[in-house]
Amino acid sequence: MTTRTGNALAAQPERSLRVEHLVKAYQPGKPVLNDISFEVRGQNSVAIIGPSGTGKSTLIRCVNKLIPPTSGAVFVSGENISRLSGRALRHARRKIGMVFQEFNLVERLTVMENVLCGRLGYVSVWQAWRRTYPQDDIDRAFALLESIGLADFVHQRADSLSGGQRQRVGIARAIMQEPHVLLADEPTSSLDPKTSVEIMEVLVQLSEVHRIPLIINIHDVELARRFTSRIIGLSQGGIVFDGPPAELSNDHLKTIYGGEAWLQ
Amino acid sequence: MSGAEAFCRERPFKVNWPVRCAWFAAILYALYAANYLDVSWARFVVGLGNGATFLAEMVPPDFSRWQLLIDNLIETVEIAIIASAFGVLFSLPIGLLAARNLLPSWVTWPARTFIALCRSFHPVIFAILFVKAVGFGPLAGILTLVFASIGFIGKLFAEAIEEISLKPVEALRASGAPFISVIIYAVLPQVLNRFIGFASYQFDANLRNSTMVGIVGAGGIGGTMFAAFQRFDYDFLAAILLSIIGLVMLSEFISIRIKRVFQ
Amino acid sequence: MTTADHYRWQRFTPRERLARFAVFLGFAVALAASMRTVEVIPEFLYDAPTQVLDLFKRMWPIEYSYYPEGVHHALVETLHIASLGTLLAIVMAIPVGILGASNIVRVPALNWLAKLILVSSRSVNTLVWALLFVAVFGPGALAGTICIAFRSIGFVGKLFAEALEECDPGPIEALTAAGAPWPSVFLKGFWPQAAPAFWGIALFRWDINVRESAVIGLVGAGGIGMVLDTAMNLFHWDRVALVLLSIFSVVIIAELVVTNIRKRII
Ligand SMILES: Nc1ncnc2c1ncn2[C@@H]1O[C@H](COP(=O)(O)OP(=O)(O)OP(=O)(O)O)[C@@H](O)[C@H]1O
Ligand SMILES: [Mg+2]
Numbered sequence: 001m002t003t004r005t006g007n008a009l010a011a012q013p014e015r016s017l018r019v020e021h022l023v024k025a026y027q028p029g030k031p032v033l034n035d036i037s038f039e040v041r042g043q044n045s046v047a048i049i050g051p052s053g054t055g056k057s058t059l060i061r062c063v064n065k066l067i068p069p070t071s072g073a074v075f076v077s078g079e080n081i082s083r084l085s086g087r088a089l090r091h092a093r094r095k096i097g098m099v100f101q102e103f104n105l106v107e108r109l110t111v112m113e114n115v116l117c118g119r120l121g122y123v124s125v126w127q128a129w130r131r132t133y134p135q136d137d138i139d140r141a142f143a144l145l146e147s148i149g150l151a152d153f154v155h156q157r158a159d160s161l162s163g164g165q166r167q168r169v170g171i172a173r174a175i176m177q178e179p180h181v182l183l184a185d186e187p188t189s190s191l192d193p194k195t196s197v198e199i200m201e202v203l204v205q206l207s208e209v210h211r212i213p214l215i216i217n218i219h220d221v222e223l224a225r226r227f228t229s230r231i232i233g234l235s236q237g238g239i240v241f242d243g244p245p246a247e248l249s250n251d252h253l254k255t256i257y258g259g260e261a262w263l264q
Numbered sequence: 265m266s267g268a269e270a271f272c273r274e275r276p277f278k279v280n281w282p283v284r285c286a287w288f289a290a291i292l293y294a295l296y297a298a299n300y301l302d303v304s305w306a307r308f309v310v311g312l313g314n315g316a317t318f319l320a321e322m323v324p325p326d327f328s329r330w331q332l333l334i335d336n337l338i339e340t341v342e343i344a345i346i347a348s349a350f351g352v353l354f355s356l357p358i359g360l361l362a363a364r365n366l367l368p369s370w371v372t373w374p375a376r377t378f379i380a381l382c383r384s385f386h387p388v389i390f391a392i393l394f395v396k397a398v399g400f401g402p403l404a405g406i407l408t409l410v411f412a413s414i415g416f417i418g419k420l421f422a423e424a425i426e427e428i429s430l431k432p433v434e435a436l437r438a439s440g441a442p443f444i445s446v447i448i449y450a451v452l453p454q455v456l457n458r459f460i461g462f463a464s465y466q467f468d469a470n471l472r473n474s475t476m477v478g479i480v481g482a483g484g485i486g487g488t489m490f491a492a493f494q495r496f497d498y499d500f501l502a503a504i505l506l507s508i509i510g511l512v513m514l515s516e517f518i519s520i521r522i523k524r525v526f527q
Numbered sequence: 528m529t530t531a532d533h534y535r536w537q538r539f540t541p542r543e544r545l546a547r548f549a550v551f552l553g554f555a556v557a558l559a560a561s562m563r564t565v566e567v568i569p570e571f572l573y574d575a576p577t578q579v580l581d582l583f584k585r586m587w588p589i590e591y592s593y594y595p596e597g598v599h600h601a602l603v604e605t606l607h608i609a610s611l612g613t614l615l616a617i618v619m620a621i622p623v624g625i626l627g628a629s630n631i632v633r634v635p636a637l638n639w640l641a642k643l644i645l646v647s648s649r650s651v652n653t654l655v656w657a658l659l660f661v662a663v664f665g666p667g668a669l670a671g672t673i674c675i676a677f678r679s680i681g682f683v684g685k686l687f688a689e690a691l692e693e694c695d696p697g698p699i700e701a702l703t704a705a706g707a708p709w710p711s712v713f714l715k716g717f718w719p720q721a722a723p724a725f726w727g728i729a730l731f732r733w734d735i736n737v738r739e740s741a742v743i744g745l746v747g748a749g750g751i752g753m754v755l756d757t758a759m760n761l762f763h764w765d766r767v768a769l770v771l772l773s774i775f776s777v778v779i780i781a782e783l784v785v786t787n788i789r790k791r792i793i
Contacts, residue, residue, distance in 0.1 A: 308669070318662050342561035385778075473652065490746070
């Protein structure tokens with residue numbers, strides 16, 4: 001499976017996300033995000049850290065226009081998302097996979113149905129209603145579930161799974177979209193430390209195998225250091241650090257989170 | 265009532281004056297209203313005597329006109345089935361359109377008004393109007409019950425949708441799924457069981473009401489029942505009532521079975 | 528992975544599919560059969576818009592002047608029938624509800640008796656109840672009041688019994704352990720827990736009863752329905768419109784009252 005997708009990918013231009021001068025103000029004059037610009041491409045995985053309420057979730061939701069940005073532009077693999085609406089926006093969203101803190105699965109559907117939800121942007125409404133997906137999608141879904149250790153749970157309902165298993169399903173659903181960028185909003189915050197590490201491993205590994213740039217909002221700086229190749233520090237709506245984990249010093253953390261007592 | 269409870273906890277054996285006054289007022293009102301309506305014990309007792317004669321005339325029930333009875337029952341069931349089918353069919357989209365957490369207010373407002381209109385009058389009044397519009401017969405009954413079904417299921421269905429978790433909806437919207445697919449995958453699974461519950465409840469209600477719309481000429485067994493009643497044909501009336509009760513019980517039994525299939 | 532051995536995936540097991548299919552098929556067949564045999568004359572349906580238009584023309588202008596002489600008294604009577612009927616139902620539903628609550632009365636036979644009363648009250652339509660009581664008590668508000676009361680027992684009693692069964696057994700055990708006599712156990716243990724639900728149910732039923740008492744007059748059980756019946760029989764459509772408008776207003780007001788009181792007590 002990997003080889004097949006890999007070959008197909010080699011022909012495409014590199015997958016990337018570019019955010020330019022992004023501003024979001026829920027109330028006019030009080031921007032939550034102020035002039036954010038950065039770019040992620042290739043197999044890069046980026047962690048976004050910052051104190052609570054600084055706008056990390058807002059940033060991620062602005063990328064796929066779940067929240068409309070006030071100004072600025074977002075490019076996914078070179079295509080400008082920010083001006084799209086309607087069907088064009090839907091088609092653009094297929095290229096953006098999203099993983100949620102609380103998994104956001106449809107509890108009453110089976111694992112398989114939840115994973116196939118990632119294809120809903122591609123199949124017609126009629127096919128979705130009849131649950132007749134292309135055989136290719138079903139094969140890929142099975143392979144994906146196998147690779148993340150959920151092969152035995154295919155027919156179980158999502159509400160019978162543990163938190164870690166649910167998040168795996170959530171990740172598989174995002175990967176099924178064949179996205180050009182994968183966004184994860186605190187994917188480990190509802191999980192215990194051990195499961196958190198496993199989920200980060202799955203995320204990073206899948207994004208590498210499928211060559212999808214990965215952006216993770218995360219509160220756990222240690223996890224961020226361990227699994228990502230780049231860290232963006234947000235504070236009060238602006239980027240205050242952008243670099244590899246090795247360069248992230250305690251001084252930086254102080255500017256990001258403020259205070260220092262917690263560092264002990 | 266919370267005040268009363270707090271009162272109990274503080275001084276458990278003191279008399280609760282506000283509640284006493286309320287009961288007293290209720291009794292006074294009852295006396296006044298009974299007087300206004302000319303409801304009296306004497307009339308009640310006379311009525312009980314009538315009731316005994318009435319019951320005596322009902323026994324034994326007269327099933328000799330069973331052919332007519334069966335024809336009427338079939339028409340009653342047909343009205344209920346057709347009205348339920350169309351009522352459910354229409355209330356699904358109308359209930360969806362009335363859900364304020366999925367759609368903007370310029371869509372929900374007309375849908376909610378329509379539902380409120382369907383609920384505002386008793387079905388019999390709708391039946392009267394439909395009899396005027398489409399003439400005597402089952403069509404008026406069907407239309408009546410279709411509207412009643414939309415009013416009932418539409419309202420409850422919209423409320424059920426407003427209570428769902430929006431998280432999967434957000435996830436599917438973020439994956440670029442078309443709106444209708446989002447409904448099919450993220451909304452319907454969360455409310456389908458309740459919808460089926462409402463629909464089967466409404467089927468029972470339609471069956472009961474379709475025995476009644478005939479009183480104003482809208483088809484079904486109600487017409488025959490009313491006629492029997494006006495002709496003082498009480499033993500036939502008893503037969504009609506017994507068959508209605510049997511029908512309602514049968515339908516309750518079936519709907520329990522059907523609910524089990526969808527659990 | 529080769530393309531030859533595809534994975535199979537289906538939503539339901541074959542048996543589930545079969546059961547669902549059978550239900551849908553059964554309903555489809557019943558529907559088709561009903562549509563074929565029911566005696567609907569399509570011409571009447573085509574004619575409906577003209578008829579409705581004609582109806583509205585006759586209703587307009589509404590004869591407001593008839594309100595004081597012909598409608599007001601009946602409207603007040605309707606409200607009294609609904610309220611008095613509800614009160615009677617409350618008084619009767621409390622004992623029946625208690626009998627029906629299996630955590631209070633631990634005699635299955637009595638529980639069943641209560642259930643029987645509740646079911647038979649509910650499974651007959653209000654208008655049919657009204658017919659029967661008109662036969663017994665003669666036309667007028669007495670029949671209407673008793674009809675409303677009888678129909679409401681089933682509703683209020685059933686929900687009250689359920690509310691009682693949901694009561695937290697903790698305080699009740701404490702009272703029983705302290706040797707309180709049975710009435711005290713009920714008044715201090717069960718009643719405070721079930722009372723908010725009970726008043727909510729009674730209010731809800733009153734709201735329904737206002738709607739129903741407006742139509743039972745059609746079969747002679749008093750209230751504004753009798754005015755409606757007369758006006759229709761005499762083809763006074765402008766009066767019919769007035770009656771409908773009055774019913775509509777009263778129903779809306781009743782609903783507003785209930786919503787407001789409910790907000791206070793919950
Ligand atoms: N819909 C909204 N309307 C108005 N203000 C909002 C809205 N959503 C978020 N905000 C505000 O925007 C700011 C950023 O919120 P956001 O959820 O993006 O923070 P966050 O960095 O993700 O926090 P956390 O780490 O706790 O998840 C907060 O101050 C919040 O109050
Ligand atoms: Mg957040």
